[in-house]
Amino acid sequence: MARTRERIVRWLFLAPAIVYIVAFFCYPVVYNVRMGVTRYTVTSFYTGEAPFVGLANYLSVARDALLDTAFINTAIFTVGSIVPQFSIGLALAVFFQRHFPLNRTLRALLLLPWLLPLVVAGTVYRWILDQDYGVVNQVLLQLHVISEPVPWLTSPGWALASVIIANIWAGIPFNLVVLYSGLEGIPRTLYEAAAVDGARAWRQFWHITLPLLRPVSAIALMLGLIYTIKVFDIIMILTNGGPADSTQTLATWAYFLSFIDLSFGKGAAVGNILILITLVFAAFYLRSARAAFR
Amino acid sequence: MFTWTRRSAALAAAACLATSVVACGGGGGGGGDALVLSELDPYTEKLDGQITANILDRCGKRAGVTVDRQAVPGTEIVPQVLRQASSRSLPSLLLLDNLYVQQIAETGALTPLDSYGFKDTDSYYESAISAGTYKNKLYGLPTAVDTLALYYNKEMFSKAGLSPPKDWTELTEAAQKLSGGSRYGIAFSAVANEEGTFQFLPFFWGAGAELTKPNSPEAVKAVDLWTKLVQGKAASRSVLNWTQADVTDQFIAGNAAMMVNGPWALAELKEQKDVEYGVVPIPAPDGGKATVPLGGEVWVIPATDDEQQQKAWQVLQCMNEPKNMLEWGEKTAHLPATPEVAEQMSDPVMRSFADALPETRPRTDPLGPRYPDASKALWTALQAAITGQATPEEALANAQ
Incomplete structure (x- = not known):
């Protein structure tokens, strides 16, 4: 009897979390998966009727020339954002390990981009990168680095790079914080021993810092990947997916299909592809997190 | 077995608790003595919102609703x-971009206005009525409409010894x-x-192209005009990213000598005392006025219940009384939807916008609910051509 009671209590503690996950996580995902196999139009919202069409949405999405663009852009955007974010974040984390005046103040300042809503950051970047009046072009022109203003946001060749630059800036603080706390966990004595053995800073970094930071790095990279692959706001504000679809990623394309074209079935199909990709990386994340906390 | 039932009972109890909380949170609103009429509109801007709210309040009082x-x-x-x-909680009165009326009417969620005895379609601009019509039934009625014209900076024009362009050659020059x-x-x-296509x-x-045939030589000519303006550095490449509000800002800042824009830009322009501007119709290629699209929102009455619908109709009728129509139009810089009221506007610039209204054409003519697809194809082609990814011919061939 006592055991039963204990079990009930245990379940009661779990219940709120289960209800929350089912209502706000499972239900939308299941709904989205179902939407992906129906022809869900404007009318479906009112009548509640959406004819089952099997894989037709996926097929028409696959035939769309934009799928390749969106896939390639998503890949470039994700890798192009994460690698510099991580490297710069790591460099800064190592740097802030040293003791110097204003260390804490500077570290706090570097966290600011994280606190700034992406909508605000995006708008500011739109001004900075403006072709005619933006500060970046003005400075580069004055320094004679360029002879013509660079069309950062208005040329298909530059737009993706510009969006990536803004996103790198926004993602550095996250990497800095995670990696900094990882560095704090490495015993000082190892460095002292290495120093006694005659290892210089660079060797210490390669042979102590990097290997011991691996579990934390894996977490930072995996979370970064999951966050970056679905980035939406910064792209929408800076380029609206353009010009000429040159910054369209899976996330923005799903939005355009659903809310501009009002083809909710196709939008859901693209959304589901995105969910699937994220799930794969989430599995990797869980594995590396388990390794880190063991 | 015993444990299982107890366990699932507890789960069920917890689930019920959670759902009832959600249900409580979802309800609410309403209450009070007078009937509450819910209304939804896109006027989020403070000034416009306040004016809309005031007139709605007044009209609500008269109809005996809050x-x-x-x-x-x-x-x-x-x-x-x-x-x-989808949750059957549509507002009783809804102000919707005329572009979407046919798509939403297609779902059956809207009530035709003749069911309230409305017959007075003749006093409105013809295109305003046809924009609100789906399958020969009128679903939407505007209080105000708008369209596009060419603004020019008088000072810059007189300094260069130019007069406002009357055809495309003059425009380009x-x-x-x-x-x-x-x-x-x-x-x-x-x-x-949509803003890009609208503009x-x-x-x-104007070039004589039709949305039913987006790759005609006339369409190529039009895309070519914009492409050459940008590639010849007579317009910034940033047009690819600018909204109409951005365009207004550029004009006010003196960064552009002309702009394509609607009457709503006047609200902002009037606050700038040092910008002297004039407004002329957008020219057709060989002179004369181009056909301009009809913009603006229309009131629709969603199917709710009979009492709500009747009250909504009373409020809508009151909104469209000449006095209210004029007040709303003048204060928010939109054009009254009937010629009779439009003529009473005190601002000569507003009246010159109103002069273009008989030439306007609804965007949904002739494609109806299929317009959004055509519009998307058009703005996609435009972007491809202006960025130089494709020639105007190629870009429009893909728009098919």
Whole structure:
């Protein structure tokens, strides 16, 4: 009897979390998966009727020339954002390990981009990168680095790079914080021993810092990947997916299909592809997190 | 077995608790003595919102209802309406971009206005009525409409010894001549959404092109005009990203000598005392006025219940009384939807906009609910051509 009671209590503690996950996580995902196999139009919202069409949405999405663009852009955007974010974040984390005046103040300042809503950051970047009046072009022109203003946001060749630059800036603080706390966990004595053995800073970094930071790095990279692959706001504000679809990623394309074209079935199909990709990386994340906390 | 039932009972109890909380949170609103009439419109801006709210309040009082007004940005209104449609919680009165009326009417969520005994279609601009009509039934009625014209900076024009352009050759020449330094000759919006197509239609239709045949030589000619303006540096490449509000800002800042824009820009322009501007119709290629698209929102009455619908109709009738129509139009810089009221406007610039209204054409003519697809194809082609990814011919061939 006592055991039963204990079990009930245990379940009661779990219940709120289960209800929350089912209502706000499972239900939308299941709904989205179902939407992906129906022809869900404007009318479906009112009548509640959406004819089952099997894989037709996926097929028409696959035939769309934009799928390749969106896939390639998503890949470039994700890798192009994460690698510099991580490297710069790591460099800064190592740097802030040293003791110097204003260390804490500077570290706090570097966290600011994280606190700034992406909508605000995006708008500011739109001004900075403006072709005619933006500060970046003005400075580069004055320094004679360029002879013509660079069309950062208005040329298909530059737009993706510009969006990536803004996103790198926004993602550095996250990497800095995670990696900094990882560095704090490495015993000082190892460095002292290495120093006694005659290892210089660079060797210490390669042979102590990097290997011991691996579990934390894996977490930072995996979370970064999951966050970056679905980035939406910064792209929408800076380029609206353009010009000429040159910054369209899976996330923005799903939005355009659903809310501009009002083809909710196709939008859901693209959304589901995105969910699937994220799930794969989430599995990797869980594995590396388990390794880190063991 | 015993444990299992107890366990699932506890789970069920917890689930019920959670759902009842949600149910409580979802309800609410309403209450009070007078009937509450919910209303939704896209006037989120403070000034416009206040004016709309005032007139709605007045009209609500007269109909014996309290109007519960809500505003969401124009781009959010369709998703919002769709959510409300699926949960059967549509507002009783809804102000919707005329572009979406036919799509929403197709779902059966709207009531035809003749069911309230409305027959007075003749006093409205013809295109305003046809924009609100789906399958020969009128679903939407505007209080105000708008359209596009060419604004020009009087000072820059007189300094260069130019007069406002009357055909495309003059337009291109003036734009070229007035460009230089940090200034461009003309500003417009070629952004990758409906705004871009809306701004382009005067040129597209002006050249004689039709949305049913987007790759005609006339269409190529129109795309070519915009492409050459940008590539000849008479317009900034940033037109690819500019919304119409950005275009207004550029014009006010003196960064553009001309702009394509609607009457709503006047609200902002009037606050700038040092910008002297004039407004002329957008020219057709060989002179004369181009056909311009009809913009603006229309009131629709969603199917709720009979009492709500009747009251909503009373409020709508009151909104469209000449006095209220004029007040709303003048204060928010939109054009009254009947010629009779439009003529009473005190601002001569507003009246010159109103002069163009008989030539307007609804965007949904002739494609109806299929217009959004054509519009998307058009703005996509425009972006491809202006960025130089494709020639105007190639870009439009893909728009088929």
